[in-house]
Every structure is written in structure tokens, then in C-alpha cells.
Amino acid sequence: MKVASLPKYRSGRIMIALMLREMSTTYGRSPGGYLWAIMDPVAAVVLLSFAFSLLLRAPSLGTSFLLFYAAGYLPFNLYNMVANTTSRALRFSRELLAYPDVTFVDALFARFILNTLTQLIVFIVVISGILAVIDTTAILDYPQxxxxxxxASILGLGLGTLNAFLFEWFPAWMQVWSILTRPLFLASGIFYIFEDLPRVAQDLLWYNPLFHVTGLMRAGFYPSYRAAYASxxxxxxxxxxxxxxxLLLLRKHYRNLGEL
Structure with a gap:
């Protein structure tokens, strides 16, 4: 009975092995390891807060620049990390995918799970630190x-999975995607809220799904903010x-991608 039940857990064991491999190669070889995963967003939020505090008297919501920009930057960073790592999952695990027991689904979801959990830890650490050192009087809506x-994570998984195919099938798409998405940092509501924009900009940026994510996140930190536009x-x-x-494209073609 035990032997017969083992195949049910094979995929889970493979994903755990892939996650451990990435943890050792991505974080284990650099000085500081996981510390850099936390310090990078902390530095970004601090720099944003310092720069804009010199230009503005107060953020668009609340009184804390740190909390305002953290609520916008951290979900964006979660999406960005998940999308980027998932889109390169086939290249990262190319050698292992030659084994019949290792599938592209294992490679994709191992990177998705590991990087999502990492960014959730980063989110908790950064937000807890801000709330601990600054009197923000924030009332958090945890379900929101x-x-x-x-x-943010499921959007990163979806676009990352599609790009995992496109990056291999059309190598030039990697550069094109990088150029097309470069303005997202400025166009996803990290520095401002949707209601601050003129109507023309609102009509255009509404189609950026990340703007919906940052709006919903800020609604979780500021009870008076509704983000009515977010869907x-x-x-x-x-x-x-x-x-x-x-997934459909990979199922049909992944054995032909990169001579896998």
C-alpha cells in the first residue's frame, strides 16, 4: 500500500527539491543570502520616502511616506519577482527537465511557491518594522x-507562465517584454493614487492590472480609501x-523548446 501511494506525492517531492535547489543557488551563494531579499525593498521604500518627503508635505493618504510607498511598492515587487522568476523557470531547470519525472509544471510552480513565500516574508518584515518604529495610527484590514x-502573486504566475513559453519560442520577446514593461514602475500607482490623476490618464492606466492591485492594497491600510475603480x-x-x-502552449511544445 505504501509503495503504491508514493507516485501521488512524487510531484510534491520534486517541487520541494527544486525549491531547495533554488534556495541554495540563488541565496546560498551570495553573502547575506536572504538578507538581501529584505534589504532591497527596504532600501527602495526608504529612498522613495526620503525623496518625495523633500517635495511634498504629505503623501496622498495618511501621514507616513514610509507606509504609503511600502503599500504600493511591496505588492508590485511581489508581482515582479514572481513573474520574472517564473518566466525563466525552464531555463533555470533546463538540465533537470531532461529527466522524465521532472515536468515543466514542477519547475514553474516550484519557483512560484518559493518566490511568493519569500516576498510574503519580506512584506511582513517590512510592514511590521514600519508600524513598530513609526506612529502611523494605521488600522489594517487583513483580509483586504x-x-x-x-x-499580485497570481498575476505574476499567469504572465510568468505565458512568458516561460514565449521566452523560449521567441527569444527576442525577452528583450521586447523588458522594454514594454519598463514603465510599469511609474505607471502602477506606487507614487500616487488613481484619484490624483487627470481623467485621460485614469482611462488609460485603468487597463494596467497592477494599478488595481496597489489600489486594493492601500484600501487595506487606509480605512477611508475605497479604491472604487479597482476590479x-x-x-x-x-x-x-x-x-x-x-500551460496549454507548454504542454504542446515544451519538449521542443531549447532542445528539451
């Missing part, structure tokens, strides 16, 4: 915050369409 984090359905539709399309 978790909701925004889930949308969970819109974000989920983009994420799931990209995920399903990416």
Missing part, C-alpha cells in the same frame, strides 16, 4: 491585504487567461 497579495475580476481574468494559455 491578503486579497491584494494573492492578486478583482479584471485582474483575475488577465492572470487566468495568461496562465491557461501558457
Amino acid at each position: 491585504i491578503l486579497h491584494a497579495l494573492f492578486l 478583482t475580476l479584471f485582474v483575475m481574468a488577465i492572470a487566468l487567461i495568461a496562465l491557461v494559455l501558457g
